[in-house]
Amino acid sequence: MRCLIALVCSSLSLHAAAADVSDQVTAFLQQTMQEQRIPALQVAVIRHNKIVKLDAYGTANVENAVPATRDSIFSINSCTKAFTGVAIxxxxxxxxxxxxxxxxxxxxxxxxxxxxxxxxxxxxxxxxxxxxxxxxxxxxxxxxxxxxxxxxxxxxxxxxxxxxxxxxxxxxxxxxxxxxxxxxxxxxxxxxxxxxxVVGMPHTRFGDSSDVIPHSAGGYSYLRNDNGEWKPSDRLSAIYVAFPGYFRTAAGILSNAEDIARWLIALQSGKLLKNKSSLDVLWSTVVLNDGKTGGMNAMLNGSALGWPVTTRAEHPAAGPIGGMRSTFFVYPKDDMSVILLTNLQGANPENFADEVAAYYIPEMHASNGFGLPPHIKTLRAALLRRGFDRARLVFAELKIANASFTPSEEEINDWAYLLFTQKQPQQSIAVLTLNTELYPDSWNAFDSLGEILQKAGDKTKAIENYRRSLKLNPDNTNATAHLKEMGAA
Incomplete structure (x- = not known):
């Protein structure tokens, strides 16, 4: 009887812990939706070939105030290429x-x-x-x-x-x-x-905005395409996307998070590809003629067969992205996947997929330094010990200890913006100030410092740094616009 009671208590404890993690993910995603003005989002999380979280939030159809549900259908755009890779x-x-x-x-x-x-x-x-x-x-x-x-x-x-x-x-x-x-x-x-x-994906089909799709989440955007450049605006617009028949291997699938979760489980359990080696080939990044790899950005830094990949020592991932609105990240070494589908072009959920995964693998939280380049991780650890107010001295000591310690301007800049999003404005300002000291000829370093100072409420110093940026680059339209906004043009 005592053993039975212990087993029951243990089971209840595990269920409570799982529910707590699920609630934390929900809170994080709802906060992200509010900050990014995402109308609707679906999430599915797979661990050890089981769906451990499946939810939908927000408004699928803004015009008619239709709530998003687990049955809502989203365009996954270029995530379609992952299915094409599997077909090959x-x-x-x-x-x-x-x-x-x-x-x-x-x-x-x-x-x-x-x-x-x-x-x-x-x-x-x-x-x-x-x-x-x-x-x-x-x-x-x-x-x-x-x-x-x-x-x-x-x-x-x-x-x-x-x-x-x-x-x-x-x-x-x-x-x-x-x-x-x-x-x-x-x-x-x-x-x-x-x-x-083969998988059983009743909600999944090829289609576009011209088709009548039951439970469609539609598509919305705060972006406008100005001569090929995507620019933000404050106006939410409905978007119409047509995929010609010949183009649908690239971007033609409509689906929901549950169907994609079933597909990922089938893919990794041998139902779609018989050989484990086929998955290895599917997710192996191509090597360029010079022996290096290339990808979409610093995070998705490799390219495999229809799958962008994140090559890194810890928790590597294969992560298709689509239409700046949908993604699913597979973490092969962790036996975990995260699916995030939204109806907002520009939501870029690939940027917070790792953070969702981190609620199940805590070391992956950005607040713990996960995902930072090696030199930035070293700098972060030292500043946490010594204080961000001593950034220049700490950097000099690290450089003396290791002459090859050279974080790039872009790496420092990116980390500083991340600190600001993590509600650490003073740390962000300290890091950006260090960047201007290390790269005094960079107009972008001063522009970035000006921007964060402005957001932090320090108008005087913001103006000072925008002006320094303009002196280095008179064509910096961002600085000109912000100075005009603050009445200092």
Missing amino acids: MQLVEAGKLGIDDPISRYLDDLPDAWRAITVKQVLTHVSGLPNIIDSKENPIGDGSDASAWATVKTLPLEFPAGERFKYNQTGYVIIGKIIDKLSGQPFARFIEERQFN
């Missing part, structure tokens, strides 16, 4: 394709300059192919499928294949054509039959 590996396992094969082995109507480019180079965005969409993300040519394909083939390569990473949609049009040919059916049907139907 299914063809590899079937012996129909090799990822290092030239694309010309499978397609005839290619320019000579494209013929040696490999399937892998296309999937990992290192092909150098010209882009089939323009800076405003519209298809080139007259808008038709045939015109876009004909037009892109007349354009020169942007760089030799494998030389560098550059995100590109043309490659996925090519991959769609290859899947069509090798599977003997349209790629969308191949993915539906070999993935959606």
Whole structure:
């Protein structure tokens, strides 16, 4: 009886702890939604091949005040490429394709300059192919499928294949054509039959804003595309996105967090790919011609087969992102995944996926220094011991102890902004001040310090630093705008 009571108490304690973590994640996500003005968000967390959290928050349809539910459907945009990568590996396992094969082995109507480019180079965005969409993300040519394909083939390569990473949609049009040919059916049907139907994903389909989607979460944005540059505004707008048929290997899937969670569990348990080695290939970052790797940004610093990857010593991840609104991060070494879907373009949930994971693996909390570059981690540890007010002295001592200790201006700048978001304004100012001392010729260092000082309420010093930035770079429109805003232009 005593053993039974102990087991019951232990079970209750575990359930209480799990509920507490779930509540903490909810509180964090709701706060993030409020800060970023995200109308709706779905979350799913997988641990050890089980869904341990599944929730929805906010408003799926703003016009009609329709609440988000677990059944709400979101566009996952370029996260679709992850499904395309799996489709390619299914063809590899079937012996129909090799990822290092030239694309010309499978397609005839290619320019000579494209013929040696490999399937892998296309999937990992290192092909150098010209882009089939323009800076405003519209298809080139007259808008038709045939015109876009004909037009892109007349354009020169942007760089030799494998030389560098550059995100590109043309490659996925090519991959769609290859899947069509090798599977003997349209790629969308191949993915539906070999993935959606195998897993059991009743809410998942190919589509776009032109389709009538039950439980659709729609799409919204505070951004506007100004000649190819995304700029913020204060006005929430509904967005309309059309994905031509040929383009849907790149960005055509609509789904929800529960369906994607089921798909990730199936992917990692052998239901979609038979061999464990296939997953290793799927998530291995491409190596460039110079032996380095390339990716979208400092966090997603590698590129695999349809999957951006985060290569780092601790808790590496594969993390597709889509439309600046959706992501799912797989942490293979931790047997965990985090799915975050929103209906706000610009929410960029990849930036807080690690923080959700941290509620299950506490060492991953940003407040514990997780994700910082090695030199910044060293500087952080020293400043926590000695005090941020002694930043210049602490840096000098670290440099004496290790001559190779050289955190970059960008690394310091990024950390300072992170400190500010963590509600540590004085620490942020101290770090940015150090940056101006280490990089006195950088207009951006002074601009960043001015911006944080302004946000912290120190108008006088903000003006001083904006002016120093302008002296170094008279074309700094950010400083000019802020000085005008403060009546100091």
